Amino acid sequence: MTCLKAKSGKVQWEKVLVSEFNVVKPYYGFSGSPVIEGGLVILTANTSGIALNKKTGEMVWESAPPPPSSEIQAKSAGFTKGTDFATPVLYDYEGKQYAVLSSYKGIHAVDVETGVVLWLYEWDFYSGDHAADPLVFDNKVFITQSSGLGCVLLDIAGGMPRVLWENKNMSSDISSPVLFDGYIYGCEGGPNVGSISILRCLDVETGEIMWEEDMERVPISLTSADGKLIILKADGTLSIVEANPESYQEISSGNVLEGEETLRRFWTPPVLCNGKIYCRNWLGDLVCIDVSK
Helix, strand or coil: CEEECCCCCCEEEECCHHHHHCCCCCCCCCCCCCEEECCEEEECCCCCCEEEECCCCCEEECCCCCCCHHHHHCCECCCCCCECCCCCEEEEECCEEEEEEEECCEEEEEECCCCCEEEEEECCCECCCCCCCCEEECCEEEEECCCCCCEEEEECCCCCCEEEEEECCCCECCCCCEEECCEEEEEEECCCCCCCEEEEEEECCCCCEEEEEECCCCCEEEEEECCEEEEEECCCEEEEEECCCCCCCEEEEEECCCCCCCCCCCCCCCEEECCEEEEECCCCCEEEEECCC
C-alpha cells in the first residue's frame, strides 16, 4: 500500500501488507478500496479488517487471519482464502462510527477507532468471493452475495442485526447495488463464464422484483445521481436510465471506446464528478465524458 503526496506524487510511505502485517492476500488479490476516516485508513483484510495510521502507515488495529483456505473452501461455493473484496462502508451508532466489512465468516460491524466487533451476521453458506459493497441506509444493511446465494436486508437499529427479509432475487457477482427513493437497483449475475447479467429493481420494503432488464450476459456496474442510473457495461457501453420502479426507461447510451482496439473489460463503477463521468477499464484506460450540458 502506497501513500502519495497529492500535489507532487512523492511517496510518503509504503507498506507491504502481507509480509509486514501478516495479512492474507485474497484469492483474486486486493480489490476493496481503502476508506479514510479521521486519522485512519480502514482496509478489508483478514477476518474483520485492519486500520493503519494514514500519516505513517503503521498498524493501529488488526484482526485475526483466516484459517487455511482448504477449511473455508469446503464450506463455500467458490475459490477463497477467507478475505473478501468489498469496500468497508461506514455508519454511526450511538455516537460512535462503525465500519461494515465482509469476510468468510460473514458481515462484521467494527468500531472504527478500536476494531472491536459490535456484531456479526454469519453466512449460512459462503459465496467464496464476496465483492459487492454492503448498502447501508436508515439503520439497515442490504447484502447481496454471488453464486446465486441471494440477498438479505438487515435491521441494525438495535445494535445487533435482525433479518427483515431474504430471498434469491439479487445475487451480484461484482456489481454493488444502489438505493434510490425506496428501491434497490443492482445486477443479478456477473462476469463468470456462462453467467447471466440482469439489471433488477427491488422494493426495499419487501424484496419483491419490480422489473428486470436483460443485459445480454454482459456484466454491468452502476451508480446513481439526480434520479438516474449511470450504467457501465463491461464492453464499454455507457447508459443513462431513469431510476423508476415501474419499468426500465433508457434515456441515452453510447460506446465510450468506440473505434479503439483494446481490451473491453469495464468492471469499475462509473464515477460522476462535476458534470463529468469517468470510466476505467481493466487495462487502466480512463475515459472522461462531459455530461454537464
